Amino acid sequence: MLHLGEKGAAVQNNPHTTLVTPKAPIATDTHGGRAKCLQRLVRLDLPVPRTVALSFEAVQRIARGEMPDISAIVSQFPDGALLCVRPSSEDPDWGGPGAVLNIGMNADRQADLTERLGAEAAEAIFMRFVQSYAVDVARLDPDMFDDVRPDSAVGLQDSLYAYEAEYEEPFPADPAEQLTAVLKSMARAWDGTTARLLRQAKGAPADAGLGLVVQEMALGLGTGECGSGVLQLVNSDTGLPQITGRYLSQSQGRDALEGDAGAVFLSRDPRGASLEELVPDVFARLCKHASLMRERLREEMQLEFVLENGALHILDGVRVARSSQAAVRIAVRLAEDGIISRAEALMRVQPRTLTELLHRQVSPTARRDVIGRGIAASPGAATGQIVFSAAEAQASASRGEPCILVRRETSPEDIRGMHAAVGVLTERGGITSHAAVIGRGIGLPCVVGASSMRFNRSKKQLVTEGGRVFESGEVITLDGTSGEVLAGAPEMREAALDESFQRLMDWADELRDIDIRANADTPADAQTARNFNAQGIGLCRTEHMFFETGRLTVMREMIFAETSQDRRAVLERLLPMQRADFTQLFRIMQGKPVCIRLFDPPLHEFLPTDRVGQRELAEALDLPLSDVTRRISAMSEYNPMLGLRGVRLGVTVPEIYEMQARAIFEAALDAAVDGVAVVPEIMIPLVSARREVELVKTAIDAVASAVRSERDQDFDFRLGVMVETPRAALRTADIAPYCAFLSFGTNDLTQMTYGLSRDDAGRFMSDYVQQGVFPEDPFHVLDVEGVGELLKIGAGRGREAQPDITLSVCGEHGGNPESISFCRDAGFDYVSCSPFRVPVARLAAAQLAISDKIL
Structure with a gap:
């Protein structure tokens, strides 16, 4: 128990070297978390040894050589008391120099302790202090004590001799001199380059302060129970x-x-x-x-x-x-016990904590044999055998063998292989590359842009920067959370979703003020979104459906059709497949909104690029190989992502959009259950001009009228535009009157605003961020100054032209807490993100709403 004497008053009146009492001027932001915690323990009347707290400012002065009144500090403790000094940073997670115990130990103290505790205990305390002081304060090499004998009496003499021989001075005997040296050492260590880098890596500001606490030692050694x-x-x-x-x-x-x-x-x-x-x-x-x-x-x-x-x-x-699981359970239990509010429980869980809960992770205690690094594109960890093609991945999955799909970069043709694999590793690509987007969508661990490794497909080898070679079939592990590639199969920590997680998410939904939807391309994606309580589907990319087995050949036949009539005939075969897809989506979402993006990619993505594939296509279509290769060559574009795709394809080859519209409307009628109507949302991609919207809208309205007439049933639908070109963002006043919603596709909008390929940016983006060209990768964190300005302009002009228009963001930025903050402030109605990012977005949105109320 702390009992103060009169001698405490002088130190108490100095806020920079203050005795820890219930009313002392101590705060976390001036003295650190440890000092403040000790004060709280004193207020609870717990048996805390007498303690003096040094402020951040006092420690900064010590680092500059300006010492406080050491004698005044020492005088606060009983004569002959041993002391310890511990760090007190503002956040305990920021660390600090190690504690130094038993300060004040010398020959006199040894004699006193020998009488109280016995010779062996006194010698052990003294020896421990000498060695700690030598290494942590005098900065001597710890190897100097390797030959010290274990016997405490002899060991003490050996330690004192080693110190004097190395330091060329006797070990200091004056307690004040010892304390001075300890305080200087700890203060200067905090300002060292290594310490700065370490704490900045933990999220501490560069100028984070350090306090120190000087505490009377409770020895823990003696003749009774100690x-x-x-x-x-x-x-x-x-x-x-x-x-x-x-x-x-x-x-x-x-x-x-x-x-x-x-x-x-x-x-x-x-x-x-x-x-x-x-x-x-x-x-x-x-x-x-x-x-x-x-x-x-x-x-x-x-x-x-x-x-x-x-x-x-x-x-x-x-x-x-x-752990992440414990963080959620602890916060929820504290709230359920009435110790903290639900809002505070939500604020105590970091969004990234949920990311770790949703996926398997490499155990924190596992040994990591890192063989490569790339961009952490989709979180979670997976172990499997290396395979180099989608076909190999499917074969491996059929045998029940987990595999890692290794590709230079993935394309839509790799979709089935990605679904079969447990993880994907690519040499190229960035945070919004094909592999990254699909990986996040299906919860598949993914590392992209691992350019330091060599991917040799012909030899089926993966070669590390250091020259280690991994053959097809060898086992590696991907850590999509850190971006590391590991050799072998380290211990894993499984995903952990329980009642506490669900309860926390329910509380988040009660408090957030912006809707959260999911990007979902398949029924499986939609079910995941539903399981995570997404408020609908904000983006369904229909082109992925055409790569399914049995559909790709039909799609290629449509591409090779010469006339509109021939294309319609082929698309009639795809219609029931699309209708079945959409019916499943509508039924899974059970009346929640489903926004379906019409066909977007250039047609060349569906055609084989290698000779073997082209020969197989020629056989399937019963065409000469020369006709196939000539047609593929004629369709090639210098920059296909800025070529004939999206709405441009819908205007020039309208049969595709007409088939999709019919499939959507018929599926909406089929999926209506118990009189609950399905109101689909149809989104036109890559718009840049009002006339494009007019043409597509006219065609879709005509299909809607035909379906109503054929089915003798009425239905509603909402038509909108995906704003992903700078011109569309600037001309929303022209476009909005034709739309029920505007959904900003920030992936392509960022790409076009910067003139930067999102698939190739990973090669140099880290250099750009390190050199301060960009504060963050703009494909990872929304650029609020440039791209954000376009969003604000587009939202403002769109709302002015049509006040009740729905505004949203459906790019990958939608799952990023900083981007959600921007969207809330800009008045957007919802954000849409990958299904596995939905819980993170729900929590982040709630925390933003709570923060606004606090402020």
Whole structure:
């Protein structure tokens, strides 16, 4: 228990070196989280050793050589007391220099402790301090103590001799001199280049401050029951209630956690001895203190404690380390117990935490044999045998063997192989490349742009930058969360969605104020979106349906048809397939809106590029090979992504859009259940002019009239435009009167605004970001200054022309928290993202709404 004497007053009046008391001027942003936590423990009347807190400013001065009044600090402690110094950064996760224990130890203290504790304990304390001081303060090589003998008396002399021989000065005996050196060392270590980089990697600002706490030592060594340990009331991995921790007799600091065989469990455990059996009254008090801290500090805390001859001391309380699953469970339980509000529970879970819950991950404790790196394009981890083609992937899946599909870059022809694989690795591509978008859509771990590795398809080899060769069939692991490629099969942590996750998502839905839809191209995607409570489908890319087995040849036959009549005849065979696809989507979504984008890609994507494929096509169509190759050559374009695709194809080859419109309308009627009408949304892609919309709208209205007449049933539908060209964004006032909605496709809009290929940007984007050309990859984080300006202009002009028009974003940016913030501020009605990003978007949207209310 802390009992203050008059001598505390002088230090209490100095906010930069203040005694930790209930009313001392201590704050997290001036003294750090540890100092503030210790003050809270003092306020709870817990047995905290006497402590002095040094502010960020005081530590900055120490780093510059301006020392505080060391004698005034030392005077706050009993004569002859040993001290320890611990770091106190604003956020404990930012780290800091290691603690230094037993400051003040010298020959006189050794004599005193020998009388109190015995010679062996006194010598052990002194030796520990000498070695710690030498390595952590004097910065000497720890190897100098390799020859120190284990016997404490001899070992102490060996350590003192080694220090003096190396440092060329006797070990300092003055406690004030020792404390001065420790404070200088820790302050300067915080300002070192390595320390700066490490904490910035953890999200700390470059100028983050460090406080220090000087605390009276509770020794943990002696003749009675002495030792140290840690205790928490929850399991860090699962988040479930469980008393965990360790205790080690005759120890200091966190020795109990360092794998010492003598450490015992806390509560009774069949595996061995426990603190509860050893000192039941102390164990009961620890649990009581931990429960009080949980309730009053409003967090699951880990206690660091020391027993000294039976007396209990609480040295510190830190936020319990936790896995992603535990983070969600802890936040939900605290809210359910009335300790925090639901809003605060939502704010305590980072959106990226949900990403880890939704996918398998490489275990944090697993050994990682990194053989390559690329762009983390789709989160999660997967282990499988290397295959180099979609056909091999399908064959591997049929044998029940998990595989990693390795490609230079993927194309729509690889869709079936991607579905068969457990992960995809590409040499080229960026965050919005084909492999990345499809991977995120189907929850497939994906690493793209691994340009440091060589992909040798002819030899079926994957060659690392260091020259290691991996053959087809060898096992590798992809970490799509970090972008790393690993050799072998490291231990995995499985996805974990439970009742706590569902409850957190329900709370998020109650508080968010922007709708979240999913991009879903297949019934499986739609079911995933439904499972994650998406409020509809914001983008269904119909072209992926044409690559299914049995459809690709028909599609190619349509491409080779010479006349409009011939094309219609072939498309009649595709119509029932499309109708069945859309009927499934509508039924899965059960009345929720489904926005279907009409056919978008250039037709050449459906044609074989190699000689073998062209020969097979010629046989399938019963045409001379020369006719096939000539036709394919005639269809080639210099820049097909800016060529005959999207609405341009719909205007020049209208039969495709007419077939799709009919399939959508007939499916909407077929899917209507119990009188609940389906109102499909039809989206026209790549629009840049009003006349394009007029032409397509006229054709679709004609199809709608025909279906109504044939079925003798009425139905509604909504027609809209995908705004993905800069001109469309600037001319929304012309386009909006013909539309029920405008959906901004930020993938292509970013590409066209920058004049930057989203498939090739990965080759140099990291250099651009590192050199400050772009603050972030604009395909990963929405460029609010350039692309965002176009969105604002387009939204404003569209709403002015048609006030009730629906506005949305359906590019991959829709799942990014920063992009959702922009869309909310700009007045958009919803965002749409990959199905597996829907929970992240729901949480991010709720957090933004909560933040607005707080501000």
